[in-house]
Amino acid sequence: xxYVELKNICKKYKGNDKNSVTDFNLxxxxxxxxxxxxxxxxxxxxxxxxxAGFEDITSGDLLIGGSRMNxxxxxxRGISMVFQNYALYPHMTVEKNISYGLKNMKVPSAEIQxxxxxxxxxxxxxxxxxxxxxxxxGGQRQRVALGRAIVKNQKLxxxxxxxxxxxxxxxxxxxxxxSKLHRSLxxxxxxxxxDQVEAMTMADRIVIMKDGxxxxxxxxxxxxxxxxxxxxxxxxGSPQMxxxxxxVDGEGIVFSDGKKMKxxxxxxxxxxxxxxxxxxxxxxxxxxxxxxMEVYAECRQKAVIDNTEIMGNENNLYFQFGGITSVARVxxxxxxxxxxxxxxxxxxxxxxxxxxxxxxxxxADV
Amino acid sequence: xxxxxQKRNNWILTIVLLxxxxxxxxxxxxxxxxxxxxxxxxxxxxxxxxxxVPPILNGSFLxxxxxxxxxxxxxxxxxxxxxxxxxxxxxxxxVNGLAGYALAKIKFPFRERWxxxxxLLMIVPMETIIxxxxxxxxxxxxxxxxxxxxxxxxxxxxxxFLFRQVFVSLPDDVYEAAQLDRCGPLKYFFTMVLPMSKxxxxxxxxxxxxxxxxxxxWPSLVFTSGDLLSAQIGLxxxxxxDNTTTGQTLAVITMVTIPVIIIYxxxxxxxxxxxxxxxxKEG
Numbered sequence: 001x002x003y004v005e006l007k008n009i010c011k012k013y014k015g016n017d018k019n020s021v022t023d024f025n026l027x028x029x030x031x032x033x034x035x036x037x038x039x040x041x042x043x044x045x046x047x048x049x050x051x052a053g054f055e056d057i058t059s060g061d062l063l064i065g066g067s068r069m070n071x072x073x074x075x076x077r078g079i080s081m082v083f084q085n086y087a088l089y090p091h092m093t094v095e096k097n098i099s100y101g102l103k104n105m106k107v108p109s110a111e112i113q114x115x116x117x118x119x120x121x122x123x124x125x126x127x128x129x130x131x132x133x134x135x136x137x138g139g140q141r142q143r144v145a146l147g148r149a150i151v152k153n154q155k156l157x158x159x160x161x162x163x164x165x166x167x168x169x170x171x172x173x174x175x176x177x178x179s180k181l182h183r184s185l186x187x188x189x190x191x192x193x194x195d196q197v198e199a200m201t202m203a204d205r206i207v208i209m210k211d212g213x214x215x216x217x218x219x220x221x222x223x224x225x226x227x228x229x230x231x232x233x234x235x236x237g238s239p240q241m242x243x244x245x246x247x248v249d250g251e252g253i254v255f256s257d258g259k260k261m262k263x264x265x266x267x268x269x270x271x272x273x274x275x276x277x278x279x280x281x282x283x284x285x286x287x288x289x290x291x292x293m294e295v296y297a298e299c300r301q302k303a304v305i306d307n308t309e310i311m312g313n314e315n316n317l318y319f320q321f322g323g324i325t326s327v328a329r330v331x332x333x334x335x336x337x338x339x340x341x342x343x344x345x346x347x348x349x350x351x352x353x354x355x356x357x358x359x360x361x362x363x364a365d366v
Numbered sequence: 367x368x369x370x371x372q373k374r375n376n377w378i379l380t381i382v383l384l385x386x387x388x389x390x391x392x393x394x395x396x397x398x399x400x401x402x403x404x405x406x407x408x409x410x411x412x413x414x415x416x417x418x419v420p421p422i423l424n425g426s427f428l429x430x431x432x433x434x435x436x437x438x439x440x441x442x443x444x445x446x447x448x449x450x451x452x453x454x455x456x457x458x459x460x461v462n463g464l465a466g467y468a469l470a471k472i473k474f475p476f477r478e479r480w481x482x483x484x485x486l487l488m489i490v491p492m493e494t495i496i497x498x499x500x501x502x503x504x505x506x507x508x509x510x511x512x513x514x515x516x517x518x519x520x521x522x523x524x525x526x527f528l529f530r531q532v533f534v535s536l537p538d539d540v541y542e543a544a545q546l547d548r549c550g551p552l553k554y555f556f557t558m559v560l561p562m563s564k565x566x567x568x569x570x571x572x573x574x575x576x577x578x579x580x581x582x583x584w585p586s587l588v589f590t591s592g593d594l595l596s597a598q599i600g601l602x603x604x605x606x607x608d609n610t611t612t613g614q615t616l617a618v619i620t621m622v623t624i625p626v627i628i629i630y631x632x633x634x635x636x637x638x639x640x641x642x643x644x645x646x647k648e649g
Binding site: 052054073074075079080081083084085087088089090091100101104105148 | 537539540542543544545546547548549558561562564
């Protein structure tokens with residue numbers, strides 16, 4: 001049996017015409033790390049807050065450990081939570097922040113001391129133990145918030161964009177620490193983020209949301225390789241997938257700027273019955289090297305680079321093609337300058353096709 | 367970099383402000399200096415600058431103070447007032463703080479209208495409602511009792527407004543974190559909200575103290591017995607006695623004034639911070 005179950009969960013705020021969350025269904029296994037991801041206002045934090053008990057559930061059932069929790073007080077749901085703005089108690093020291101919940105739970109003082117020592121040690125907070133939050137950096141504050149969550153031995157961790165206030169470097173190291181912590185504690189974690197990189201790198205499964213509706217649930221690579229619709233395809237991956245409005249003809253596809261591309265029969269077969277589709281291709285599936293150029297000679301195209309992004313380990317090349325600004329992600333050894341004319345191919349078996357009206361993937365298995 | 371002209375202007379400004387502050391301090395200095403003198407010396411010095419200089423330290427230096435403290439109940443009146451102030455500070459912070467917290471953080475019907483009513487009450491002068499207070503206290507049979515004095519003084523619309531303005535900017539997620547830490551609403555108020563709002567608590571406490579210490583009208587109506595009189599009423603009783611000399615009168619006034627000056631100088635920073643923070647964020 002799943003540890004957390006969300007059954008047809010809906011949330012509608014008073015005075016709003018539309019639901020903020022609509023028909024949310026999800027089963028989360030014990031010890032699983034689930035990430036809710038989506039753009040601002042998609043309902044991910046609202047869903048998390050409903051699980052925590054800070055928002056009423058308009059309809060549907062929330063089960064934690066097999067028990068219905070809709071009307072249960074937050075403190076009785078067996079959860080710990082890490083907040084976006086840390087939510088530390090500003091007048092208490094690090095040690096008191098961490099031990100406060102345990103004291104209220106009437107845990108014996110020796111046990112409290114042992115747990116605080118353990119948390120302070122694994123989070124590297126020894127030297128800050130007697131400092132107040134205002135004297136800590138963002139990363140240290142976030143560690144205190146984590147410490148406060150882990151000492152209570154709850155089975156379910158909720159994290160609401162815990163790294164969004166940190167700088168990029170710190171975010172990467174904290175990402176790593178949270179993942180390690182999750183593995184060592186063996187807890188179930190629900191992690192809300194708008195950063196798809198965080199979701200991809202940390203989660204066992206990702207829930208992608210848009211306008212309060214779950215778009216797709218799956219393992220990170222499932223979502224990356226087999227997005228169920230254009231939104232998911234565009235949301236996951238950086239740089240974003242290139243989308244082209246194309247017409248389907250007998251030999252392949254015709255781009256909006258009139259350029260044609262022949263497609264292998266296996267790919268063409270997927271487009272039978274369609275006149276007009278959206279074709280998506282990721283930057284790394286646009287190839288400039290000679291070996292791919294030979295293999296996919298039929299798909300060969302030309303363009304002039306109008307911008308480059310040197311990332312160090314790889315380069316992003318921007319060029320006008322098919323009526324949009326396209327981006328190709330190439331290795332750092334494939335150096336091109338602005339103004340260079342390049343030959344490239346789209347790897348046909350890596351193309352994603354979406355219905356132009358519904359935006360649903362025509363096939364997830366091209 | 368400060369230019370020569372700016373430096374000159376700063377000097378001029380400092381001198382002007384010093385002169386202005388001396389102008390305001392003259393009565394206090396005069397009072398303090400003459401509280402140590404016998405009446406004959408006060409009259410003799412009246413037309414010279416010596417009126418602002420205390421007498422030479424000798425055996426009769428503190429005579430006015432000793433006479434007042436030994437021959438009257440002034441110490442008792444001071445202690446009474448300190449007690450009233452202490453009780454009203456505690457009750458005022460709790461009652462007005464809870465009201466301010468409710469107006470800031472708890473959703474209930476007509477919340478904004480309640481706030482509007484409380485803000486309107488701030489402009490109603492105490493003198494206009496004091497008769498009603500008096501009649502209620504008299505009907506309750508609480509005249510000349512500590513409770514009768516304290517009850518109408520606890521709720522203060524201005525203090526509720528001050529608390530509300532500070533509490534409205536407290537982050538909600540701290541309350542949510544506290545809920546998960548099994549901290550109930552009342553415990554949250556006392557162990558989190560008040561410590562997180564020290565400056566406004568200090569401001570309200572100081573305002574309450576000054577209010578109680580300087581209050582004359584309400585205690586003069588409520589108290590009839592000498593045992594319960596507050597400092598201001600005691601001051602009036604002592605100074606209106608024909609046997610009290612001018613020097614003794616000034617000694618009593620000095621003793622009543624000094625706590626106010628001390629309190630204000632110690633807490634002026636917190637008062638300013640508290641008042642400023644009330645305007646920091648509108649909810």
